[in-house]
Amino acid sequence: MKIRFHGAVRTVTGSLHIVETAQGEIVLLDCGMFQGRRQEARERNERFPLEPKRVKAVVLSHAHIDHIGNLPSWVARGLRCPVYATHATADLCGIMLRDSAKIQEYDAKHVNKNRRPHERTVQPLYTAEHAEATLKLLRAKPYHDWFEVLPGLRARYQDAGHILGSAGITLEERHNGSVKRLGFTGDVGRDQRVILRDPEPLEAGADVLLSESTYGDREHPPQADLHEQLAQVLERTIKRRGRVIIPAFALGRTQTLLYAMYKLQQAGRLPKVPVYVDSPLACMATGIVERHPECYDGEAKEILRDEGTLFAVQGYACITDVADSKALNESRDPCVIVSASGMCEAGRILHHLLHHIEDEKNTILIVGFQAEHTLGRKLVEQWETVRIFGRRIERRAEVVTLNGFSAHAGRSELAAYLEKSRPAGPLFLVHGDEKQGLAFEDFLERERGFPDVRLPHEGDEWKV
Numbered sequence: 001m002k003i004r005f006h007g008a009v010r011t012v013t014g015s016l017h018i019v020e021t022a023q024g025e026i027v028l029l030d031c032g033m034f035q036g037r038r039q040e041a042r043e044r045n046e047r048f049p050l051e052p053k054r055v056k057a058v059v060l061s062h063a064h065i066d067h068i069g070n071l072p073s074w075v076a077r078g079l080r081c082p083v084y085a086t087h088a089t090a091d092l093c094g095i096m097l098r099d100s101a102k103i104q105e106y107d108a109k110h111v112n113k114n115r116r117p118h119e120r121t122v123q124p125l126y127t128a129e130h131a132e133a134t135l136k137l138l139r140a141k142p143y144h145d146w147f148e149v150l151p152g153l154r155a156r157y158q159d160a161g162h163i164l165g166s167a168g169i170t171l172e173e174r175h176n177g178s179v180k181r182l183g184f185t186g187d188v189g190r191d192q193r194v195i196l197r198d199p200e201p202l203e204a205g206a207d208v209l210l211s212e213s214t215y216g217d218r219e220h221p222p223q224a225d226l227h228e229q230l231a232q233v234l235e236r237t238i239k240r241r242g243r244v245i246i247p248a249f250a251l252g253r254t255q256t257l258l259y260a261m262y263k264l265q266q267a268g269r270l271p272k273v274p275v276y277v278d279s280p281l282a283c284m285a286t287g288i289v290e291r292h293p294e295c296y297d298g299e300a301k302e303i304l305r306d307e308g309t310l311f312a313v314q315g316y317a318c319i320t321d322v323a324d325s326k327a328l329n330e331s332r333d334p335c336v337i338v339s340a341s342g343m344c345e346a347g348r349i350l351h352h353l354l355h356h357i358e359d360e361k362n363t364i365l366i367v368g369f370q371a372e373h374t375l376g377r378k379l380v381e382q383w384e385t386v387r388i389f390g391r392r393i394e395r396r397a398e399v400v401t402l403n404g405f406s407a408h409a410g411r412s413e414l415a416a417y418l419e420k421s422r423p424a425g426p427l428f429l430v431h432g433d434e435k436q437g438l439a440f441e442d443f444l445e446r447e448r449g450f451p452d453v454r455l456p457h458e459g460d461e462w463k464v
Ligand SMILES: [Zn+2]
Pocket: 062, 064, 162, 187
């Protein structure tokens, strides 16, 4: 078989790797959306390296938009084939792709409203119908069991411990008496995270291994102190009768926080206040996490058995209605509000920031990665004046950043995972900025004795 690199090469978004079997059949590993500035993102998401009709199967690693989000574009242009995913990923695809289609349609409408008379109208990248057509192609598979992708080609999922349903993938081809194996890590999580199991290494000895490299040049702080730090922030703020506003990604981070708050409550460390999750997508994602205990670690299974739910935080309420969301800002009583978007670029979190940022009693708690130029990054950098909805606002609220919640392995954790998954052939690094990738390549070769680590360019091919 042959692997051709297309997306997530020397960058972190748009995961897409093209496999061509010995019989000349095409299989995609992931089909992610490229996320970035509007024009560039649009161009990259509409650049198809081959006729979508030719694809015979898609194998997805997990339900983050940068791994699944461009699939409806391919479907809109003729892709009609089985799309494999774990059971939890298949469920999450439902909410993530429908939400993404809504954003695409809203975005096109917004651009058209503001266009000048000589400019052409913009079509959404894809629509709700394309998302629905994509969901019909999904075929859910359990972890660990080999399944046939095409005659002569089988695949197996192993838990990647990154988000619910996330998996590393092994592809195995049998052709003319020879057996070839390709490993793909997807995104790799960290050991000892709440709810999820630890990442399972892929079987060593593959003919080629593709690995993510998001934090290839960085270590994460230990997770052990994290709950203590969270407890201190909550206690301090509530004691001064303030509110804690937490921007968080709907899938993953929100559920981790709820779980952490439940644990604090059990330990008597969470003051009795309401905990609101104000994001329809986050509420749906939480519901899906509850429906997939097959993905839980031992502790989460125990809590489910004792409490009947993983998210048994007292005072927890899910807010979906816009009116209820607005009502949260009519009172000043202490509470915790978790809302999206995670980088404070859009969504309901902006309204909550607007209403709370000027009061020094409140705390804005940052728990996720904040890209450059976002409002979230400015908050991390402790800017004293920020712009929200075009208004200059003075920030008086305390801003606290907790970095330990990352869903990605740091450098040493990822290297340890790769040592257990050591391939017989080359190790290709994808899904990392060039700087991270180069640093990690160097680290793996010098410090961990990997003989052949490569950073591919778009369009590079490798024959297994
Ligand atoms: Zn991911």
